Amino acid sequence: MKKYILALDEGTTSTRAILFDRAGGIVSTAQREFPSQYPQPGWVEQDAQEIYAAQYATLTESLVRCGAEMQEVAAIGITNQRETVVVWDRHTGKPLCPAIVWQCRRTADLCRKLEEDGLAPMIADKTGLRPDAYFSATKLAWILDHVDGARAAAEAGDALFGTIDTWLLWKLSGGVLHKTDATNASRTMLYNIHTQDWDEDLLKLFHIPRAMLPQVCPSGSFFGDVHILGTTVPVCAMAGDQQAALFGQGCFAPGEGKNTYGTGCFLLVNCGTQAVQSKSGMLTTVAATLTGEDPQYALEGSVFVGGAVIQWLRDAMGLITEARDSAYFASKVKDNEGVYLVPAFTGLGAPHWDMYARGTLVGMTRASGRNHIIRAALESIAYQTEDILQAISADAGMEMRDLKVDGGASANDLLMQFQADISHVRVIRPASAEATARGAAYLAGLSCGFWQSREDLPLMADSKSYSPVMEESERSRLLDGWHRAVRAARAWAEE
Numbered sequence: 371m372k373k374y375i376l377a378l379d380e381g382t383t384s385t386r387a388i389l390f391d392r393a394g395g396i397v398s399t400a401q402r403e404f405p406s407q408y409p410q411p412g413w414v415e416q417d418a419q420e421i422y423a424a425q426y427a428t429l430t431e432s433l434v435r436c437g438a439e440m441q442e443v444a445a446i447g448i449t450n451q452r453e454t455v456v457v458w459d460r461h462t463g464k465p466l467c468p469a470i471v472w473q474c475r476r477t478a479d480l481c482r483k484l485e486e487d488g489l490a491p492m493i494a495d496k497t498g499l500r501p502d503a504y505f506s507a508t509k510l511a512w513i514l515d516h517v518d519g520a521r522a523a524a525e526a527g528d529a530l531f532g533t534i535d536t537w538l539l540w541k542l543s544g545g546v547l548h549k550t551d552a553t554n555a556s557r558t559m560l561y562n563i564h565t566q567d568w569d570e571d572l573l574k575l576f577h578i579p580r581a582m583l584p585q586v587c588p589s590g591s592f593f594g595d596v597h598i599l600g601t602t603v604p605v606c607a608m609a610g611d612q613q614a615a616l617f618g619q620g621c622f623a624p625g626e627g628k629n630t631y632g633t634g635c636f637l638l639v640n641c642g643t644q645a646v647q648s649k650s651g652m653l654t655t656v657a658a659t660l661t662g663e664d665p666q667y668a669l670e671g672s673v674f675v676g677g678a679v680i681q682w683l684r685d686a687m688g689l690i691t692e693a694r695d696s697a698y699f700a701s702k703v704k705d706n707e708g709v710y711l712v713p714a715f716t717g718l719g720a721p722h723w724d725m726y727a728r729g730t731l732v733g734m735t736r737a738s739g740r741n742h743i744i745r746a747a748l749e750s751i752a753y754q755t756e757d758i759l760q761a762i763s764a765d766a767g768m769e770m771r772d773l774k775v776d777g778g779a780s781a782n783d784l785l786m787q788f789q790a791d792i793s794h795v796r797v798i799r800p801a802s803a804e805a806t807a808r809g810a811a812y813l814a815g816l817s818c819g820f821w822q823s824r825e826d827l828p829l830m831a832d833s834k835s836y837s838p839v840m841e842e843s844e845r846s847r848l849l850d851g852w853h854r855a856v857r858a859a860r861a862w863a864e865e
Contacts, residue, residue, distance in 0.1 A: 372444035375815045376432070376603075377807040380425055380450045380534050381611065382406075382471065382633040383681070387428035388807040389438060392820065394828030396804065398438065400431035407468065412475035412716060415468035418456045421534065422541045430599065440601035447607035447814030449614040449806050450534040451633075452557045455509040457520060457582075458537070460530045463545055467517045469534075470509040473634075473674060473716045477508035478725040489575070496562045496569050498645060498654025503717075503725055504672070506533060507559035511576045524579045531582045533558070535608045542596040542605070549593050550584040552665070553613040556656035561586070563645060563656055566665055589613065590660035590813035607813035611806045612636040613658045616668060618809030619774045619800070620829045627762070627770060629755055630806065631779035634719070635676035637758045638668045639766060650761035651721030658809065660816055669765055671720035671758030675713040677779040679747045682713070689740050697784045700745035706848075708733040710855035711746040719754075721761040722856065726863035732855050751779060752789040753852040759793050772796050776805035783836075791840035792848060801833040 374397060379386045385404065389397040402424040407415045433440060453472035458465045470476070484490065484501040499505055510531055514521040523529035532540065536550045555561040555568075560578060562569040568583055587593060589609040595602050609617065612630055616638045619628040627639035638655070645654050645667045657666040675682075680696050683689045690696055712718075714727040731743065763769045773795045779785060780799050790797045802808065815821045 371442070372820065373442045374438060374444065375811040375820055376429070376443045376446045377811040377814070378425055378429060378446060378448045378538065379611070379807040379810065380421060380448070380538060382451045382473070385421065385425045385428055386807065387425070387432040388804060388811070389432050389436065390808070390811045394808070396802065398432045398436035400428040400435060402428055406471060410476070412478070414471040414474040414716070416454070416471055418458070418465045418469040418537055421469070422538060425538060440599045440603060443603055444820045445604050445606035445814040445818040446596070447810030448535050448538055448605065449609050449611050449810035450538070450554070452533060452554055452610040452612065453504060453506050453509075454534050455506050455513065455531070456534065456537045457510065457513050457517075457524075457529055457531050459523065460528055460545070463541070466520050466523070466529060467513060470513065472504060474509065475503045475716050475725055477503040477512050478717070480508050480511070481725065493559065493572070494647070496564070496572060497559050498556065498563050498647070498667075499559050500653070500723060502723060504674070504719065505557060505559040507572065507576045507578070510578060514577065524582045527581050529582055530584075532584055535610070536584045539593060539605060539608065542598065543594060544597070547594040547596075547605075548584045549587055549608070551587055551589045551608040552656045553589055553610040553658055554608065555586045557610060563654065563665075563667070588661045588663070589658035590817040592817065604818060606817035607810050609658045609810055609813060612638055612670065613656070613668070614807075614809030614813070615776055615805040616640065616809065617658045617812060618805035618807070619776065620827070621774065622824060625766070628774040628776060628805065631676055631751065631775060631777035631785075633676065633678045635673035635751060635755055637671045637755060637762065639762055639770070641667045641669055643667070646765060648761070648765045650764045651723055652758070652761050652765055653720065658813055660813070669762055671762060673751070673754040673758065674716050674719045676751050676754070677777065679711070679713040679750060680779065682715070683744060683747055689744055693778075696744055696748055697782050699741045700748050700784055702741045703745055706746050706749060707738065707742055708735070708851065709738050709742040709746045710851055711743065711750050712855050712859035713747065713750050714859045718856070718859065720758055722860065724860050727860045728862050730855060730859035730862060732858050733851070748782070748785050749788055751785060752792050753849070755789060756793045756849070759795070770795055772798055774798050774800070776800065786836045790836040790838045792845060794838045794845065796838075797836040799834050
């Protein structure tokens with residue numbers, strides 16, 4: 371009897387494998403971190419082979435930890451960091467260069483030229499996105515134009531492109547399956563979200579050979595069989611991490627939304643079958659669906675540096691030893707005392723979309739110390755989320771009263787209470803923060819019949835909620851200071 375669904379959750383800084391049972395319980399988890407490289411300012415790269423090795427190691431470890439057998443796994447669901455680009459040789463399986471991570475800003479000038487050439491409206495109409503180095507298209511074009519032999523290999527049909535989901539599936543299948551899903555495709559800036567296909571005009575614009583692109587499937591569908599530990603197992607779901615989290619949080623109806631506090635922060639609101647075009651700097655993206663369902667869409671706001679600012683405090687600045695220490699030290703001061711940190715280390719995402727803004731620490735006095743900087747870093751995550759909430763409210767014509775949260779930093783009580791205060795919403799944290807992996811598992815389970823319908827899914831129970839208690843005058847004062855700090859970060863790069 372099939373007892374489990376295995377979710378492979380490949381994030382930006384670590385990869386995990388989580389085994390779920392039929393009741394939605396987590397039976398076993400394994401996790402491994404892997405490094406990023408920063409060869410030039412604003413550049414971010416990873417070793418795709420290293421990512422796969424770490425993912426496969428967690429897969430086997432998750433089974434060993436609980437004594438489960440691969441034969442007991444009904445299906446695999448894959449969820450992944452989006453927009454990261456891998457190009458590899460279809461014959462040898464060797465990447466032609468390091469993977470270019472979604473955070474990388476090396477193509478910012480190319481994106482600015484697209485804006486100057488008046489192409490932004492066309493790109494937005496087709497993709498729901500805006501020209502930004504965040505997305506895959508310019509990264510892929512950069513590889514073809516700058517890596518020796520890459521374009522020739524692509525045009526000869528010898529080079530394949532994929533985001534991380536595609537790369538993992540190709541590797542797990544021994545080079546047989548070259549597929550992606552609609553949520554990941556919709557983040558490449560090459561996919562028409564209305565026709566649900568790769569767009570010929572965009573392929574010509576970026577000089578991308580269509581033959582190197584993967585086949586696009588619904589998120590919850592049969593992608594193919596893979597052979598692991600002597601057993602054949604179907605892969606029945608693939609979804610970008612944020613759309614997987616939206617599904618995992620049970621946000622199935624229009625107007626329901628969630629915020630994931632990971633390396634970045636990603637706030638998505640379900641728009642149903644309507645592709646709402648944002649006028650406030652949000653993105654229109656494809657939501658996860660099952661085979662046979664009509665396409666669904668979401669509005670999304672993306673914060674490039676969310677939980678990563680806590681890693682920066684730990685690894686680059688040495689202000690804390692462990693990530694969880696941030697709440698302890700931040701609570702040692704009653705407020706930020708005028709200190710603001712804008713973590714625009716790789717530019718600013720929604721709603722500003724400023725590729726040239728840089729990290730800025732302002733408001734320091736002689737009395738300012740380590741604890742103020744740590745608190746300012748934590749608060750920056752909530753401020754950036756509030757900027758997105760305001761923009762989505764303007765687009766959707768409504769204010770969100772409840773915000774479902776997940777991701778590692780959502781475990782930080784101080785941050786969650788500050789989010790509730792600064793956004794004047796009730797913040798709801800589920801008992802399990804594993805919404806991303808859970809979404810991949812639910813999609814796979816529904817696709818293979820492990821669960822029969824959405825109503826049959828064991829949705830997450832709430833663990834804790836946070837209601838706003840801050841006075842409106844204090845909230846306005848703090849937000850005013852934040853907006854001034856953002857203006858300073860954006861002004862830094864101006865000539």
